[in-house]
Amino acid sequence: MKVAIVGGGAVGVTAAYDLAERGAEVVLYEKGEIAGGSTGRAAGVLYDAFAAPEDARVGDRAIERFREFSGEGDFEFRETPYVWFAREGDEKRGRAIREQVPRMQDAGRDVSLTDPAELRERFPAVNWDDVGVAAVAENTGCTIPATYADLLAAKASDAGAELRTGVEARVDAEDTRVETDAATESFDAILVAAGAHTKRLLAEAGIPVPLKPYRVQALTAGFDADRREALPMAYDATAGYYLRPHPDGLLAGDGTEEVESDPDDWERDADRDFCEVTRERLGHRLGEFGATREAWAGLCVATPDRDPLLGRLREGLFVAAGWQGHGFMRAPALAEAAAECVVGENPLPEFDPTRFEGDEEFDIVEGMAVE
Ligand SMILES: Cc1cc2nc3c(=O)[nH]c(=O)nc-3n(C[C@H](O)[C@H](O)[C@H](O)COP(=O)(O)OP(=O)(O)OC[C@H]3O[C@@H](n4cnc5c(N)ncnc54)[C@H](O)[C@@H]3O)c2cc1C
Structure with a gap:
């Protein structure tokens, strides 16, 4: 299976690693550098203190994986x-x-x-x-987020993923083709994990999302x-x-x-x-x-309900975005779930992106707010 990932933040590089480990032929497009988007600007506060069962499951799995990766490369999960x-x-x-x-x-x-x-x-x-x-x-715990992204990018690369940095990608409106300034390439699936650019990228592919x-x-x-x-x-x-x-x-x-x-x-x-x-x-x-x-x-x-958009948008096109300020701490688990969606499973139906029309009106609520 040939998979394109758009975005080299914590989510994109983790999904690249997980998909490559599952035998997919992965090409990751990052228009700047790995962790050059929100990931490199994050505070690195990591917790699993969520009440909804699906959030608690995701938080727990993410911390488990952070601990598992800790000590590799420059990445350290500091228990705090x-x-x-x-x-x-x-x-x-x-x-x-x-x-x-x-x-x-x-x-x-x-x-x-x-x-x-x-x-x-x-x-x-x-x-x-x-x-x-x-x-x-x-x-x-806490960490320096870019060290995680760099580690997972290296692991993805070791597992066979091709990381194309400095390459901006566009998604075809009808097909599973990725266009860059240099070429157009066909894939079996595309995962858009483009952080703050996700809404614009998908709008250009004809899919409105409420982000x-x-x-x-x-x-x-x-x-x-x-x-x-x-x-x-x-x-x-x-x-x-x-x-x-x-x-x-x-x-x-x-x-x-x-x-x-x-x-x-x-x-x-x-x-x-x-x-x-x-x-x-x-x-x-x-x-x-x-x-x-x-x-x-x-x-x-x-997002309108403060839950992510994670899963299939249409045949061969998947999204992983909308973290409401909690994307880094959950990246190891959310990206793993996104990778599973791409290979045909649906571990987090609660976050199905098609639950919205895409044109919803909503106010932005700070993610950590206690109400
Ligand atoms: C100040 C600050 C503090 C934060 N603190 C925390 C925290 O403590 N804990 C926490 O969990 N979260 C925190 N966050 C949120 C966290 O940064 C994000 O939720 C997380 O990094 C999102 O990761 P991502 O991989 O989805 O997106 P990103 O890291 O933004 O990655 C998306 C990538 O896609 C690339 N891209 C976009 N369009 C294209 C294109 N067309 N072609 C190719 N590449 C493209 C971008 O260049 C970018 O590198 C914080 C955010 C900020 C700004």
Whole structure:
């Protein structure tokens, strides 16, 4: 079976590896470099704290594979607990966390409610004084996302996949042909994993899909190495930002713009406002920390129901996109499922892309939001 994959992010390279391992003849097209899209801009927060059974299954499998690959090449899965919380007085989000945790536990996730006293003892680097309701997830970790994509690209290549970087691909409107500036080639199947460009690429092939790219931001800053050891990953649901330990010291992110972005024309640098507000929040949460090292923006992709579009669109054409800010942490499992779809199985019918007409009106909701 001859398969084309469009997109060399975490999802595309993992699918290339999985399909090549299953004996497919794989050609992957990446218009820039491997991990040059959203994957290379991701924060690398990895958790399986999901309540819906299919999400929990995907999260669990993804973390299992991250652990399996850890230590190969430059990729390392660093075990790090994940705490999410609502501040005192934020009744709505506090209630939502109290309701989420038993549902996640029912779905087999290693999560539990905790409180400021326990958090202080376990993670003394953080100021937990204003925390009202908090939960902690243990099957979690963090990494540098590009190291994962580079590893999986190398594994795909070793398994026989051909990776064509610097080559922009277009999908034929009627057939399973891929056009590039140099040539047109026929395949048995095409998997579009083109991240923020997926909607445009498929529209050109005559298939409308309800995907909206939106801009988010992150920065890294210095943080004392000893205190970093006592730093979990944390998400302040009331304020809507997250932080994690990072080789630079720490990484923090938010700055979500809930409007549709053009996938080619958007501001790559972080906004000054985002940097100022984030540093203020970090000062409150962590006390002393160092200078900003890097600050950047990137694109995530929203869907009407916040679930992905994963599966068959028409004979021989498949899509894997729309991760609502959770694409990297689930990539090993979502891409594996996409590869299975291509070879004729359907492991995640919940994410069938044909559940939409393609012209749905919807608002962008930040993926981590607790409601
Ligand atoms: C600041 C930030 C922080 C984030 N933090 C996290 C996090 O902590 N955890 C998490 O799970 N997710 C996070 N995300 C989201 C995550 O980055 C994405 O969900 C994930 O990387 C998507 O991977 P992908 O392979 O689907 O897409 P991408 O990595 O965007 O890959 C798609 C690729 O397709 C290529 N392409 C597009 N069109 C064409 C074409 N016509 N021909 C050839 N190639 C094409 C692009 O160049 C791109 O490289 C974050 C995102 C940002 C921006």
